[in-house]
Amino acid sequence: MSIRIADVAQKAGVSQATVSRVLNGSDTVTARTRSKVMKVIHELDYQPNAAAKNLRSQKTMTIGVIVPDVNNAYYAEVIKGIANVAYARKYKIIICDTENNKDKEFEFVNLLMNRTIDGLVMVTPNLLEDEIKQVAAKGYSLAVIGKDIQHERIPCAFTNNVKFSIEVIRHLVERGHRDIVFLSGYADAVDSMERLEGYMKGLKEHELPFRPEYVEDGNFSEEGGYDAIKRLMDSGLPFTAVYAANDEMALGVYKACKERGVRIPEDLAVVGVDNNRIGSYILPGLSTVDQPKYEMGAVIVEKLIDLMNTEDGPGQRIFEIPSQLIIRGSSDYRRGE
Amino acid sequence: MSIRIADVAQKAGVSQATVSRVLNGSDTVTARTRSKVMKVIHELDYQPNAAAKNLRSQKTMTIGVIVPDVNNAYYAEVIKGIANVAYARKYKIIICDTENNKDKEFEFVNLLMNRTIDGLVMVTPNLLEDEIKQVAAKGYSLAVIGKDIQHERIPCAFTNNVKFSIEVIRHLVERGHRDIVFLSGYADAVDSMERLEGYMKGLKEHELPFRPEYVEDGNFSEEGGYDAIKRLMDSGLPFTAVYAANDEMALGVYKACKERGVRIPEDLAVVGVDNNRIGSYILPGLSTVDQPKYEMGAVIVEKLIDLMNTEDGPGQRIFEIPSQLIIRGSSDYRRGE
DNA sequence: GTGAAAGCGCTAACAT
């Protein structure tokens, strides 16, 4: 095949062990031996075989990252945070794009079991909490972003959906709105459920009634948001503001409003979540909630790596990252003025 | 450590070889033996060790993908194409985000040499053509997107920058423009150079003079485009259209125009490249060139995988993917009307 | 400070 450590050892007139020591920076090698070996390594253009090293050392220095969609700015930013920290700590990352397919997600988790990767970060996983716990229970190292999996060995980073949703409602009420509709994401998405919960609590805080008919499913997509808001408009229900569980759906709302001549924010205030870049370019600017995506990625992988390399317990396990309401033109208008 | 193939073999009362055969779907195993082995595999929750398998079989079923920035919609889309085809062919992918850092890029190429990955796709690499050729010359499998590396063992997919840039100029000239400025990207980016070449040829085609002072460096970024167009405006040179080598810079132009009260397209026509999603949301819509990013990723990885698994030569090596000029409001206006 | 040798867990050639 190609050139092996034995070839280097032979040519340098030392043992394999010594070459290995040089390669791995052992300090028991004399400078003279080291330079002799290095010289041969360069002469032969020797590259240590990763598989052999992995097998022998029982680690791969690789972390897997499971995301629902690499093409989504939110996840891309999270990946960036993970990648940078991982790189700094000498880890490689394998990206697994599930496209919201649970079967794919299962397959990727398997990379952890078969030791292709040393650790795994799951970003807003589709797997159930119990399924994830089972993996951790087997002794594998994993961390979760966007969800709190209640297991002592799983570090989790997330924002408080309920809290910022209450803030969104407070903001809208302050601007004079009382009839606020909610566009939800996938039925089983925790994010969507928690934002709905915040919406309900926010209404309650201001003694406004919760009306189930004011909630429509928009599937977290622009198209879904477009359809959902049209259904609500067609229903004849009166409303003056919409809280969309993400910016994509809010963009769908813009589209529907444009078609129907509904003015934002005069006729309808709009608030989304995610701080998608597009929201700051469209007119009027889209009010939204910014989540520190990069930081969540960075924090959680730092923690995961620490965990993989120490005996002791997890220390801080929960990282609740503060998010921020960004008020732009789409909602910055006092109703009735 | 954990459970090994020997444990399965012993408990099932067969040899390791038989277990291996079952695992790898050999058809020489009786149904009875197979089910007996499978039963034990499930009972013991056995997972074959990837490193051992990789070492023995001399492959990892993993492809590396080097991109300048995962957070860029263009590359994210390319990755998607690569990921889907790779997944379908049972390959995993390792994403390497160089952040335009050549040292990082070198490190990632090393994954190929040390057999961490079986093949490598480089998307608009920063490495020089010769450096890339050297890797291929050593017998490693790699493919390149966005650049033609002239080496018979390196498949390449790219769009014809010169060609579509000539089209852009033709479009602008047809709309009555004669004084067209060009915003270039990084000085050493091939894309930028080729688009500049197309700009020059386009001018020539219409017997318009090429004036070096009409070219400004915008560094492929929004900020850079903003600064570049302001420098041009301040220079006092008369111009009525701008061709930006990518959409990011075009967005910078929008920003500058807004600040200075320059109307798009009446006072200044704008055309970019990449078909960034934002361009279809801003007003007026940004004219741009759409490149089939997903297809480039899909086509090239398909080819790469074929190449890694066959003895014979590369067959078709060059994949020139047609791109398309999308005319939107930012340039769809006849000068002088 | 360096070398000899065992073995990580698997696959595949060969034998039966």
Next chain:
DNA sequence: ATGTTAGCGCTTTCAC
């Protein structure tokens, strides 16, 4: 159809 056996290329005791 199944078993035996020899490595894949490295790291790491244990000697010296």
